Amino acid sequence: MTAAALHPNNPAQASAQPAQAVRSEPQGRRPRRLTAGRVGLYAFLLTAALFFLLPLWIMLITSLKPMEEIRLGNILALPETLTFEAWTKAWSAACTGLECNGIRVGFWNSVQILIPSVILSIAVGAVNGYALSFWRVRGANVMFGVLLLGAFIPYQVFLYPLVRIFSTIGIYNSLPCIVLVHVIFGLPTMTLMFRNYYAGIPVDLFKAARIDGGGFWPIFLRVMLPMSVPMLVVATILQVTGIWNDFIFGLTFAGRQNLPMTVQLNNIVNSTQGERAYNVDMAATMLAALLPLVVYFVSGRWFVRGIAAGAVKG
Amino acid sequence: MAAVSVRDVSVAFEAVRVFNGLSLDIEQGEFVVLLGPSGCGKSTLLNAIAGLLDVASGQIWIGGKNVTWEEPKDRGIAMVFQSYALYPRMNVRENMSFGLKMARTPRPEIERRVNQAAELLQITHLLKRRPDQLSGGQRQRVAIGRALVRDAAVFLFDEPLSNLDAKLRNELRVEIKRLHARLGKATMIYVTHDQIEAMTLADRIVVMQDQKVQQIGSPSEIYRRPSNRFVASFIGSPQMNFISGRIEARDDALEFRSGERRLSLDGYRFSTRNVAGTEAVLGIRPEHIQLGDTGPWQDFTVDIVEPMGADTVVWCRDGAQSIQARTNGNRKVARGDRLSLAVDAAEVSLFSPDTGDRL
Numbered sequence: 001m002t003a004a005a006l007h008p009n010n011p012a013q014a015s016a017q018p019a020q021a022v023r024s025e026p027q028g029r030r031p032r033r034l035t036a037g038r039v040g041l042y043a044f045l046l047t048a049a050l051f052f053l054l055p056l057w058i059m060l061i062t063s064l065k066p067m068e069e070i071r072l073g074n075i076l077a078l079p080e081t082l083t084f085e086a087w088t089k090a091w092s093a094a095c096t097g098l099e100c101n102g103i104r105v106g107f108w109n110s111v112q113i114l115i116p117s118v119i120l121s122i123a124v125g126a127v128n129g130y131a132l133s134f135w136r137v138r139g140a141n142v143m144f145g146v147l148l149l150g151a152f153i154p155y156q157v158f159l160y161p162l163v164r165i166f167s168t169i170g171i172y173n174s175l176p177c178i179v180l181v182h183v184i185f186g187l188p189t190m191t192l193m194f195r196n197y198y199a200g201i202p203v204d205l206f207k208a209a210r211i212d213g214g215g216f217w218p219i220f221l222r223v224m225l226p227m228s229v230p231m232l233v234v235a236t237i238l239q240v241t242g243i244w245n246d247f248i249f250g251l252t253f254a255g256r257q258n259l260p261m262t263v264q265l266n267n268i269v270n271s272t273q274g275e276r277a278y279n280v281d282m283a284a285t286m287l288a289a290l291l292p293l294v295v296y297f298v299s300g301r302w303f304v305r306g307i308a309a310g311a312v313k314g
Numbered sequence: 315m316a317a318v319s320v321r322d323v324s325v326a327f328e329a330v331r332v333f334n335g336l337s338l339d340i341e342q343g344e345f346v347v348l349l350g351p352s353g354c355g356k357s358t359l360l361n362a363i364a365g366l367l368d369v370a371s372g373q374i375w376i377g378g379k380n381v382t383w384e385e386p387k388d389r390g391i392a393m394v395f396q397s398y399a400l401y402p403r404m405n406v407r408e409n410m411s412f413g414l415k416m417a418r419t420p421r422p423e424i425e426r427r428v429n430q431a432a433e434l435l436q437i438t439h440l441l442k443r444r445p446d447q448l449s450g451g452q453r454q455r456v457a458i459g460r461a462l463v464r465d466a467a468v469f470l471f472d473e474p475l476s477n478l479d480a481k482l483r484n485e486l487r488v489e490i491k492r493l494h495a496r497l498g499k500a501t502m503i504y505v506t507h508d509q510i511e512a513m514t515l516a517d518r519i520v521v522m523q524d525q526k527v528q529q530i531g532s533p534s535e536i537y538r539r540p541s542n543r544f545v546a547s548f549i550g551s552p553q554m555n556f557i558s559g560r561i562e563a564r565d566d567a568l569e570f571r572s573g574e575r576r577l578s579l580d581g582y583r584f585s586t587r588n589v590a591g592t593e594a595v596l597g598i599r600p601e602h603i604q605l606g607d608t609g610p611w612q613d614f615t616v617d618i619v620e621p622m623g624a625d626t627v628v629w630c631r632d633g634a635q636s637i638q639a640r641t642n643g644n645r646k647v648a649r650g651d652r653l654s655l656a657v658d659a660a661e662v663s664l665f666s667p668d669t670g671d672r673l
C-alpha cells in the first residue's frame with residue numbers, strides 16, 4: 001500500500017516520499033504556531049508583567065537620582081547623574097522620628113525577630129502535624145478543626161486581648177513577646193501544611209519504626225524529619241517572607257527597642273520635615289524589600305509551592 | 315505453652331467492633347498463615363498481635379507473657395510489610411541497624427548481626443545503597459533482613475510478596491520457607507490473600523472471612539476437608555465444582571442424587587447425623603473427575619479447553635450444569651467432544667445448602 005492511499009488529503013507530502021519514510025514522521029497537518037489567540041495571550045501577559053514591574057523600576061531609578069532631578073518630575077526618565085547617596089542615607093542616616101540612624105536598626109531588629117520566629121514556628125508546626133497524622137490523639141479531629149478555624153479569623157480581633165494578656169504576664173513590648181506572637185499565628189498554617197505532608201507518607205513506615213522501638217521523638221527526629229526536607233524548605237520560605245513583611249504585630253508587640261524594618265520604613269517615609277526625600281524613601285523601601293526579593297529569586301519554584309500551600313492563610 | 319496466644323480478642327476499629335472474641339493458639343516454631351479475601355480482618359488481627367492496634371477486649375500472650383498493653387517494641391516481634399516500609403533516608407545498613415540502635419545494642423554486636431543477616435539473605439553488596447537504588451525484590455530482602463536482626467521470637471509478615479512480580483514472588487516464597495527451616499524455633503505468622511503462598515508455606519492455615527475464623531487446619535486438611543462452602547471455594551484453583559441435589563437412602567446405603575445422576579456415598583465420612591432425605595451441595599475438586607468415553611455420568615459436552623502445560627482444564631457442560639475437570643496435559647480434547655465423567659467418591663465434600671457447613 002502506498003502512502004498516497006493512506007493519506008488522500010495530503011497528496012503533496014505523500015507522493016513526494018516513499019511510504020517507509022512517511023511512516024516514521026509525525027503525520028497530519030502541522031499546527032500553526034502564531035494565531036490571533038496566541039498574540040492576544042502574549043500581549044496580555046506582557047501588559048500584566050509590565051504593570052507589576054513598573055513600580056519596581058520607578059523605585060529603582062528614583063532611588064538612584066539626586067533630588068534636583070526628581071524635582072523635574074520626569075519619573076520615568078533614567079538618572080542623568082547616577083548616585084548611591086540616597087541608599088547610604090537610607091541605610092545609616094535617615095530619620096525615624098527623632099533618631100537619625102537609618103533603617104539599619106530596623107534591619108537588625110527584623111533579623112532578631114525573624115530567626116527564632118521562623119525556627120520555632122516551623123518546629124512546632126512540624127511536631128503538631130506529625131502528632132496529628134500518626135499518633136491517634138484523642139480528639140485529634142476537633143483539635144485540628146479548632147486550629148483551622150484559627151487560621152481564618154482575622155488577626156485584628158486578637159490584638160487587644162493579646163496585648164492585655166502579655167502585659168499581665170509581663171512580657172509585653174519585648175523580643176520574646178513578638179516571637180511568641182509569630183509562633184502562635186504561624187501555628188495553624190504550619191500544622192496544616194505538615195499534617196498534609198505527613199498524610200502522604202505510608203503508615204507502614206511509621207508502624208515499622210514503632211516495631212523497631214522508636215518512641216514519639218526518635219521516630220520524629222530520625223525517620224520523619226529527614227523525609228520532610230521539601231516541606232521544610234517551603235515552610236521556611238513562607239515563614240521568612242511572611243514574618244519579614246509583618247507590620248502590625250511588630251508595631252503592636254515588639255516594643256520601641258525592637259521595631260522591625262517595616263515599621264522603621266513607615267516612620268522614615270511618614271516623618272516629613274521640609275522637603276520629602278523621595279530618593280531616600282525609595283531606597284529605604286528597596287532595602288526593606290530586599291530579603292523577600294532575594295528569597296524569591298533564589299527559590300522561584302519552591303516559592304510558588306509555598307504560596308500555593310499557604311493559600312489558606314488569610 | 316503456645317508461642318502466641320490470642321484470647322477472646324475484639325478490636326474496636328473506629329466505630330465498628332471487629333472479631334467478637336476471637337481466639338487462636340500458635341505453637342513455637344510453627345508457620346501459621348492467615349488467609350482470606352480483602353477486608354476479612356487478617357491484617358487487623360496481625361496488627362493487634364503486633365501491638366499496632368489496641369484491642370478493645372481480650373488478651374494477647376506472646377512467649378508466655380501477657381503483652382496486651384505492651385509497646386510493639388517490647389513484644390519480641392519483628393514485622394515485614396507489603397510496602398517494604400524501608401526508611402528512605404537511610405542506607406541498607408542503617409535501615410537494618412535502626413531497631414538495634416534504638417535498643418542501645420553495643421556497636422560490635424550490631425555489626426555482627428547485620429553482617430550475618432545480610433549474608434544469609436545475600437544482600438551484603440547492597441549494604442551501602444539507599445532504598446530508592448534497590449529493586450522491589452531487593453527491598454523486600456532488606457526488609458526481611460531488618461526483621462531478622464531483631465532476633466525476635468515471632469516474625470509477622472503482612473502480605474510481604476504482594477507487590478512483587480510473579481517470578482520474584484516464587485523465589486522469595488521459597489526463600490522465606492528456607493529461612494523458617496533454618497531459624498528452627500522462630501514462630502512465623504504470615505498474612506496473605508494468595509492461596510498458593512498459604513498452601514506452600516503453612517504448617518497451619520487460618521482461613522478467615524467477615525472477621526471470623528472459618529477453619530483452622532493443615533494445608534491438606536483445609537484442601538481435602540473444607541469445613542464450609544466458603545473455604546471450599548476460596549481454596550483451590552481451578553475452583554471446586556458445586557452440584558445441587560439431595561441425599562437419598564438406597565439399599566441401606568446413602569447416595570447423592572442430582573436429576574438422573576447418582577453418586578454412592580459409601581466412603582464418605584459424615585460429620586453430622588440423619589442426613590438421609592436432606593438437600594445437599596456436592597463439592598468435587600477438578601482433579602477428582604476422570605474423563606472417559608464411558609463412565610457413570612454420561613452425555614457431557616466439552617465447552618472450553620484450557621491447556622496449562624502439565625495439565626489441561628476441561629470445562630464440560632450438560633444443560634445448565636457446568637463442571638471443570640483437570641486432566642493430563644497430553645490428553646487430546648477438543649471443544650464439542652462428547653464425554654463421560656467418573657467421580658472419585660472418596661474425595662468429595664458435601665455441604666448444607668442453607669448454612670454452607672460441611673455435612
